[in-house]
Amino acid sequence: MSSTVPVKATKISLEIVEVLRERNGAGVSEVAAHVDKPTSTVHDHLRTLTQEGYLVKEDGEYYISTRFLQLGDQARSRKKVFEIARPEIVELAEETGEHANLMIEEHGLGVFLYKARGIDAVQLDTHAGMRVPLQTTALGKTIMAFRPRDEVEAILDRHGLPKVTESTIADRDELFDVLDRVAERGYAYDDEERVKGMRCVAAPITDETDRAIAAVSVSGPKSRMQSDRFTDEIPERIRRCANVVEVNLTYS
């Protein structure tokens, strides 16, 4: 479980940063409790990270600093698919009035690269950079559906199939059945599998070899995601979006 790394001190620092993110700021002993280390050790790390400018200390609590903004921004901008897909995602959100998202896979997890909000979009817990198990979203499922089977198996071995809501797919065989259908159809659904009351349609963005490099989606409340709109209109619109991005990717 606790994978061994060459530089343990770095790992601890990163774990501390992660705790600060989860808790949205914390004091020394609070962090210490969560990483299971003495306060003196945690204090050493917090001090180091603060001195280097990666944390800020505000009235006794440590917080993530905006130093990470530059890093995150660069990591994202490096992805050609982001730069090309962004305007299309914005348009998708405007036309549908719902949330439109862009996801990539990284280290076996789904990463929300970008999110645009349409006029009717409900408040949602997704935010840029969020990581989720691939099989819990329509986005992730389309990505898996357009990847070689052994690669998908390797990802599942690494991250398992955690159950997020009652409807999350938790069985490996069942998942592969679903993926087969997604591959045939060309788009995937998510019916309250990650968030209760929310439905989602996603289509892959593939390269020349038909391998998924990203996925786009539209998601909204179940009440609005029904009948023709859910089964034809939106899938059609999303596939068109994905296609435009694919074409623009090849000419750049």
Place this chain on the structure above:
Amino acid sequence: MSSTVPVKATKISLEIVEVLRERNGAGVSEVAAHVDKPTSTVHDHLRTLTQEGYLVKEDGEYYISTRFLQLGDQARSRKKVFEIARPEIVELAEETGEHANLMIEEHGLGVFLYKARGIDAVQLDTHAGMRVPLQTTALGKTIMAFRPRDEVEAILDRHGLPKVTESTIADRDELFDVLDRVAERGYAYDDEERVKGMRCVAAPITDETDRAIAAVSVSGPKSRMQSDRFTDEIPERIRRCANVVEVNLTYS
């Protein structure tokens, strides 16, 4: 110079990340040359950071991963001023057609929190999270102008007054003269002090005690930033924007 920290290994890891950011990806020996450490050591750190998901390795080169996106996003969203100012900044950009920016101070440096592009906006090197010495921008100058003098002195002691272009203020007394005028007037100018050919107007966002917590600006090419527009119209518009944000900040 090389400040001493409690956990040196963490510092080295962070330096390596910084090198990868600057170079936008690099191999082991390339990084090793820049941090002045043997390749074996650098390799240990790169391996650790990659295993923990903060870097990705693509055909022999290491890159910053989108893991940082989540961290940066959270650091920014935590700032009330960002959430409140963002829509105003967008409007500012739309109305003027130029670049509109939001800056805060962190660890004695100016941090671009948000940037909106108007229809006429020229391509610029600013991006979210970018850090600059305060005195090199109109934004930074307004922030300093609305901070107590001893605090400004401390910042200057820490970061000095690096010269970026020929017109950058490099003298401490001269800077304080400028800051005094800015404090009187309520807004600051930047005439090619950071980027050749670019002019900028900025106004502070202050709290109840008249201390600057952020600054907003509009920047554009010298050709369009002249006469009345530069001396009255834009300053007036920016101050109004800053004011709206200030009011909204107190009621939240």
Place this chain on the structure above:
DNA sequence: AGAGGCCGTCCGATAATACCGGAACCTTTT
């Protein structure tokens, strides 16, 4: 106002481990 508890910070000894040289390995070049 005083006492007690909690939390953050500092210090120093020691055991752990980060560091680095060197060797093996892989890939590309000539």
Place this chain on the structure above:
DNA sequence: AAAAGGTTCCGGTATTATCGGACGGCCTCT
């Protein structure tokens, strides 16, 4: 084919991260 340049692996050693303990500040409760 072999050399060059890069990356990865390995293990000894000296550095250093770690952690217990002590100090001091702050808030709370009596």
